[in-house]
Amino acid sequence: MTAKKKKKREGGEFNNGLEPVIYLLPFVIGLLIFTVYPIINVVLMSFKEGYRLSGSFTGIGLKNYTQVLGDKNFANAVRNTFIYVFSVVPIATVLAVIIANLLNQKIKAMALFQTAYFLPMVTSSIAVGLSWRYMFNTQFGVINWLLGVFGAGPIDWLGATGGQAPYNIFVIIIFGIWNMLPFTIILLLSGLQNIDPMYYTAAKVDGADSGMIFRRITVPLLLPTIFLTMIINMISSFKVYNEVIPFWSGKAGALSNNLYTMVYYIKETFYSKLRLGNAAAASIVLFLIIFVFTMLQKWVQKKFDY
Amino acid sequence: MQVRIEHLTKKFGDAVAVSDFSMNFDDGKLVALLGPSGCGKSTTLNMLSGILPVTSGKIYFDDDDVTNTPPQDRGVGICFQNYALYPHMSVLENIAFPLEIKKVPKEERLAKAREMAKLVHVDMLLDRKPKELSGGQQQRVAIARALIKTPRLLLLDEPLSNLDARLRLEMREEIRRIQQETGVTTIFVTHDQEEAMSICDKIVLMKDGYLQQEDKPQTLYDDPHNLFVANFLGNPPINNLYGTIQNGRFVLEDGSASIKIDNPNAKEGEKVVMGIRAESVTISKSGDHDFEAVIKQRYTMGKEELAFLNIGNQVIRVYLSSDYTYDVGEKVFLNLRQKGVFLFDQETGERI
Numbered sequence: 001m002t003a004k005k006k007k008k009r010e011g012g013e014f015n016n017g018l019e020p021v022i023y024l025l026p027f028v029i030g031l032l033i034f035t036v037y038p039i040i041n042v043v044l045m046s047f048k049e050g051y052r053l054s055g056s057f058t059g060i061g062l063k064n065y066t067q068v069l070g071d072k073n074f075a076n077a078v079r080n081t082f083i084y085v086f087s088v089v090p091i092a093t094v095l096a097v098i099i100a101n102l103l104n105q106k107i108k109a110m111a112l113f114q115t116a117y118f119l120p121m122v123t124s125s126i127a128v129g130l131s132w133r134y135m136f137n138t139q140f141g142v143i144n145w146l147l148g149v150f151g152a153g154p155i156d157w158l159g160a161t162g163g164q165a166p167y168n169i170f171v172i173i174i175f176g177i178w179n180m181l182p183f184t185i186i187l188l189l190s191g192l193q194n195i196d197p198m199y200y201t202a203a204k205v206d207g208a209d210s211g212m213i214f215r216r217i218t219v220p221l222l223l224p225t226i227f228l229t230m231i232i233n234m235i236s237s238f239k240v241y242n243e244v245i246p247f248w249s250g251k252a253g254a255l256s257n258n259l260y261t262m263v264y265y266i267k268e269t270f271y272s273k274l275r276l277g278n279a280a281a282a283s284i285v286l287f288l289i290i291f292v293f294t295m296l297q298k299w300v301q302k303k304f305d306y
Numbered sequence: 307m308q309v310r311i312e313h314l315t316k317k318f319g320d321a322v323a324v325s326d327f328s329m330n331f332d333d334g335k336l337v338a339l340l341g342p343s344g345c346g347k348s349t350t351l352n353m354l355s356g357i358l359p360v361t362s363g364k365i366y367f368d369d370d371d372v373t374n375t376p377p378q379d380r381g382v383g384i385c386f387q388n389y390a391l392y393p394h395m396s397v398l399e400n401i402a403f404p405l406e407i408k409k410v411p412k413e414e415r416l417a418k419a420r421e422m423a424k425l426v427h428v429d430m431l432l433d434r435k436p437k438e439l440s441g442g443q444q445q446r447v448a449i450a451r452a453l454i455k456t457p458r459l460l461l462l463d464e465p466l467s468n469l470d471a472r473l474r475l476e477m478r479e480e481i482r483r484i485q486q487e488t489g490v491t492t493i494f495v496t497h498d499q500e501e502a503m504s505i506c507d508k509i510v511l512m513k514d515g516y517l518q519q520e521d522k523p524q525t526l527y528d529d530p531h532n533l534f535v536a537n538f539l540g541n542p543p544i545n546n547l548y549g550t551i552q553n554g555r556f557v558l559e560d561g562s563a564s565i566k567i568d569n570p571n572a573k574e575g576e577k578v579v580m581g582i583r584a585e586s587v588t589i590s591k592s593g594d595h596d597f598e599a600v601i602k603q604r605y606t607m608g609k610e611e612l613a614f615l616n617i618g619n620q621v622i623r624v625y626l627s628s629d630y631t632y633d634v635g636e637k638v639f640l641n642l643r644q645k646g647v648f649l650f651d652q653e654t655g656e657r658i
Contacts, residue, residue: 196388196390198386198388198390199392201357201386201390202384202386202392203403203407205356205357205377205378205384206378206403206404206407206455207378207379207404207407207408208407212407216403216406217392220392220394221392221393221394304394
């Protein structure tokens, strides 16, 4: 019967070669137009010197790259982005592991806690950022008020004095951590729930206390998930942009450009300065940085694959 | 160490898992808790380990009342059904982990772990991760981990259920060997009667939370207290015939055949179940006999021959001696042996 059925299919109006192509076509066309073409175009653009929106250019070479790499604004953007990524991702990961573990217990009012922790995920980061802007306000903000309770501060989070704005970056780091937590917690919670409770029972019967279990069993078994979240979070953090926008009315920091991030730099170069080739080259540099760090993490992750 | 349980009861809500269970587990013996699934054997094991609190009753380890002692203070080693080996630790680390918890210095605990690995024959696998081990090897590691604390009591939960048939034979011998080498009192849970029969000093048979019978394996087989025990043990399973006692004979319910019986306790007119083990019948072509039957089917099984016989409208399964050959459809005469023939009350299932 199977043979007969097969034969009928083969003898149908569409031959095997064409039929699947037709099914795939709508998706493939979309992919080509909206993903593949722009990527190729950006790569090409980054090598075209004096590129204009009209499509004209004056030459082909590495001038865009040398200009970008020589730009002190770009260097600043890279520095800020690295500070952001390497403070937000580790801190958010550690906090998320702790919170996920707490949320994984059977406690009362769990729904309330879960809602509270997952709130940032369902809200617009720009909108919430605006309310954070008030929380960071030097005179009236709740954060400085809290610091005042402990006898510290006030800190000029959002402002600048004497051409220096050292606290600006802490604003986006704190806000970035807050933004990153819910998604990370959700992934880690599912990772925790995949750990066979038998391991805990076995350890408890042998007398392990909760600290020992957390350190020697929970964390090692959660490591694959932790690495997964770190890769995802690192990629998204390298592209930090939304977190900068709400605090200085669209500017990057109190000094207008002291808080350039790489994506912010790309956007400025493209839209404000209309240096399209430079923007493309900066995009490629960002891509390469992300690529290298992702590969590095994947390599480390393999060592923890049980 | 001797383990004594008294009136042990466990309820989950309204469901009674173990009911008024009392018995002694003798020092240094290997005892099987045997029964079908849901009989309360694993629940009993978990109460002995302390993983589950008891609803009522007492547990004594020698003279210590450990009923409310937490698991880690009971000095029990547990080998879980799925082994629960930590996947991120090597074999050596897994075995040493109970000592790591106890903060035994590293050199000392690794030396002890190596010793244990040697005992269970995994000393060439020390650096492997659990997923690189076969089922039998994982089992060995789990036993080593359970033994490293030199527990007073070793508990094994369905230790062989995850293994294939061949490994099962091998591992049950190994469990016996390890138990005898260490002399630790061992209780293991199983639903496989053959497993229990083959290696245990004693079998505790349970059903629906109640203790049915506890005895040496052979005694349990030769002298079952009730129909459940008789049915649970033995392969092929014992034949059950339903009928009544009339004029000193067992008569099938539909009157289609009768069997001469030799049981002074059988009361005239009583409704009984007759249990006949497959090997408890001798066959002949003529002469004195307890009952007659017709050969329905024969299966040669190497050294012996299994036959299905029609007795009246019932079918029984017996081993035939291979001195004669019998044809299908032939009428034969059968005698019952002393051993392996039982009468049970139809109502209560109790042995008569």
